[in-house]
Amino acid sequence: MEETTMILVTGATGNVGGKVLALLRADGHKVRALTRDPGRAAFDGGADLEVVAADLGRPETLAPALDGVQKVFLMSLGANKATHDAHLVAAAREAGVEHIVQLSTLGVEMAEDAESNPLGHWHRVAEEALRDSGIAWTILRPNGFMSMNLGWAESIKAEGVARGPLADVPEAIVDPRDIAEVAVRALTGEGHRGQVYDLTGPQALTAREQLAVLGSLLGRDLRFETVPLSVQREMMLRHFSEETVNGVIRTLQEAIEHGSELHGRLSPDVRRVLGREPRSFAAWAHDHLHLYRP
Numbered sequence: 001m002e003e004t005t006m007i008l009v010t011g012a013t014g015n016v017g018g019k020v021l022a023l024l025r026a027d028g029h030k031v032r033a034l035t036r037d038p039g040r041a042a043f044d045g046g047a048d049l050e051v052v053a054a055d056l057g058r059p060e061t062l063a064p065a066l067d068g069v070q071k072v073f074l075m076s077l078g079a080n081k082a083t084h085d086a087h088l089v090a091a092a093r094e095a096g097v098e099h100i101v102q103l104s105t106l107g108v109e110m111a112e113d114a115e116s117n118p119l120g121h122w123h124r125v126a127e128e129a130l131r132d133s134g135i136a137w138t139i140l141r142p143n144g145f146m147s148m149n150l151g152w153a154e155s156i157k158a159e160g161v162a163r164g165p166l167a168d169v170p171e172a173i174v175d176p177r178d179i180a181e182v183a184v185r186a187l188t189g190e191g192h193r194g195q196v197y198d199l200t201g202p203q204a205l206t207a208r209e210q211l212a213v214l215g216s217l218l219g220r221d222l223r224f225e226t227v228p229l230s231v232q233r234e235m236m237l238r239h240f241s242e243e244t245v246n247g248v249i250r251t252l253q254e255a256i257e258h259g260s261e262l263h264g265r266l267s268p269d270v271r272r273v274l275g276r277e278p279r280s281f282a283a284w285a286h287d288h289l290h291l292y293r294p
Helices: 017-026 059-066 078-095 118-131 146-159 176-188 207-218 229-236 242-258 269-274 281-287
Strands: 006-009 030-035 049-053 071-074 099-103 136-142 161-164 195-199 223-226
Touching: 006 017, 017 030, 017 176, 049 059, 059 078, 071 078, 071 176, 078 099, 078 118, 078 242, 099 118, 099 176, 118 136, 118 242, 136 176, 146 161, 146 207, 146 281, 161 207, 161 229, 176 195, 176 269, 195 269, 207 223, 207 281, 229 242
Parallel strands: 006 030, 006 071, 030 049, 071 099, 099 136, 136 195, 161 223
Antiparallel strands: none
C-alpha cells in the first residue's frame, strides 16, 4: 500500500475500532480517527494520526472527515446501523473512497425479515447499501465477541455469579483482537476485495462452559444464573436505546425458541486470512483475568 494512503477508522474509540486504529498505526499507516466528541476521546498524539469530529447520524458532517481518504473501516451498532452505514457509504462514494471494510454480523444471509431477527436485518440492509454503492468492499461477519463476557465482571467479583438469558446454547465466540487483525489485513493487503469473512473462535462454548473456564483460571466456584428476557431487557436499557434493546431481545427470543445452530458452527476464515488459528476463549480470559478479580 502506498505510504500516502489515508485510512479512516470509524468507531475509533470502540472495542474493535480502537484495536484497528492501534494496529494500523503500529504498522506505520496514516490514519484518521472519526469520533463524535474528540474532546472526550483519549488518543495518543502523533504525526500519523488525525482526529476528526463527525457523526454517522448527521450526514452533513461526513464530507470533511472523508476528504482525502482512500480506505475506510466502517462499523456502527444498534438499530441505527442501516441508516448510519448508508450515510457513510453515500458520503464515501462522493469523496471517491476506493475500498470499505465493513463490520457486520454472523448470519446476515439468514435474516429474511425484521420481525424474527431484527439484529440480522439491520446488518443485512447495511451490507446491501455497501454492495450497491460501486465502492470496492470487504465484509466481516463476526460471531459474538468474547469481550461481551466483561458484562459479568462485577457480579463475578461481588457474588461469584454470572447472569444471562442463554445458558446452554453453544456459540463460537471470537476475540475482538482477531476481528481487528482481519480488518487490517483486508484494508492493507491484496486479494480481499469482494470477500465476505465469517469470523469465529476455535470452539463452540455455552455460557456455562465459558464461566467454567473463567472459574478455573480464577480458582473459584462460579455459578450461572439464567434470567428471564424481561430482566435482561432492563439490564440492557441502562446502556442502549429502547429500539436497539427491543431488537436484540427479539433476536434472543428467537434463539431460545428455535435454537441457534448457526452460532455454534466454526469458520476457517480467521485462519485463512491470518495464517494461524483464532485465539481461544481461555487465552482471551487469561489476558483479561484481572478484570474479574475481587
